[in-house]
Amino acid sequence: MKQLEDRIKTDGTTLGTGVLKVDAFLNHQVDPELMDGMAKEWKHRLGDAPVTKIVTLESSGIAPALMLAKHYGVDMVFARKQKSITMDDSVYTAEVYSFTKQVSRTITISKSFLHADDHIVIVDDFLANGEAALGLCQVVEQAGATVTAIAIVIEKSFQPGRDKLTEQHYRVESLARIASLDKDNIQFIPQ
Numbered sequence: 594m595k596q597l598e599d600r601i602k603t604d605g606t607t608l609g610t611g612v613l614k615v616d617a618f619l620n621h622q623v624d625p626e627l628m629d630g631m632a633k634e635w636k637h638r639l640g641d642a643p644v645t646k647i648v649t650l651e652s653s654g655i656a657p658a659l660m661l662a663k664h665y666g667v668d669m670v671f672a673r674k675q676k677s678i679t680m681d682d683s684v685y686t687a688e689v690y691s692f693t694k695q696v697s698r699t700i701t702i703s704k705s706f707l708h709a710d711d712h713i714v715i716v717d718d719f720l721a722n723g724e725a726a727l728g729l730c731q732v733v734e735q736a737g738a739t740v741t742a743i744a745i746v747i748e749k750s751f752q753p754g755r756d757k758l759t760e761q762h763y764r765v766e767s768l769a770r771i772a773s774l775d776k777d778n779i780q781f782i783p784q
Contacts, residue, residue: 594630594631594634594768594769594784596627596630597627597630597631597746597747597768597769598769598781600618600624600627601613601615601747601769601779602779604617604618605617605779607774607775607776607777607778607779609776610774610775610776611749611751611752611774612774613719613747613749613771613774613779615718615747619653619656619657619718619746619747620652620653620718623656625656625660628656628657628659628660629660631657631660631661631746631768632657632660632661632663632664633664634768635661635714635744635766635768636661636664636665638766639714639741639742639744639766642712642741642742643712643739643741644665644667644712644713644714644741645667645710645711645712645713646662646667646668646669646670646706646707646711646712646713646714646738647659647661647662647665647667647668647669647670647713647714647715647716648669648670648671648672648702648707648713648714648715648716648729648732648733649669649670649671649672649715649716649717649729650671650672650674650689650700650717650725650728650729651671651672651673651674652671653718653719654671654716654717654718655669655671657716657718657744657746658671658716661714661716661744665714668706670702670706670707672700672701672702672728672729672732673700673701673702674698674700675698683703683704683705684701684702684703684704685701685702685704685707685732685735685736686699686700686701686732686735687699687700687727687728687729687731687732687735688700688728689724689725689727689728690722690724691724691725700728700729700732701732702732704736707732707733707736707738708736708737708738709736709737709738710738711733711736711738711739712738712739712741713733713738713739713740713741714741714742714743714744715729715730715733715740715742715743715744716743716744716745716746717729717743717744717745717746718745718746718747719745719746719747719748719749720743720745720747720748720749720752720754720755720758720765720767721749721752721754722752722753722754722757723753723754723755723756723757723758724754726743726745726754726758726763727757727758727761730743730758730761730763740763741764742763742764742765742766743758743763743764743765743766744766744768745765745766745767745768746767746768746769747767747768747769747771748765748767748769748770748771749771749774750767750770750771750772750782751771751772751773751774755767769781770782770784
């Protein structure tokens with residue numbers, strides 16, 4: 594998606610090899626017009642695929658996931674990285690390792706929000722090693738629901754995440770695919 598790639602070039606910051614900071618428009622300050630454009634693009638790419646719910650992981654996936662849910666007219670559910678004191682034990686869980694934070698966490702979604710007849714689009718801000726997306730897939734599948742697609746804002750194609758997901762036959766729709774990333778240069782894979 595050209596609009597997103599341009600924004601990454603303009604406002605993204607590389608922090609050494611492999612790390613991209615996009616807090617100016619995605620995961621600290623959020624550009625609602627960009628989120629809207631991304632949601633429209635994902636909906637266009639998914640065509641007539643069935644979608645009954647959008648699922649993401651707190652917190653950076655919430656803005657794009659909510660916008661996509663609005664475009665589909667469905668609810669959005671975010672997995673919690675820490676179990677809330679208001680959440681009972683009736684939850685789906687998965688263990689997820691965070692590349693950015695360098696820690697493992699148990700993510701949870703209440704069983705009351707995912708059902709066997711749901712067709713889910715999973716939204717994530719980054720795809721690197723695929724751990725977050727795979728964890729969300731596990732949670733969705735524990736409910737007996739179907740993963741329609743995995744919608745990624747920024748994919749680091751030089752890392753193994755896409756391969757891990759496609760080897761398990763998940764459909765991956767990434768809006769910006771980065772071929773390489775270093776201090777002074779970001780190269781995109783043409784789409």
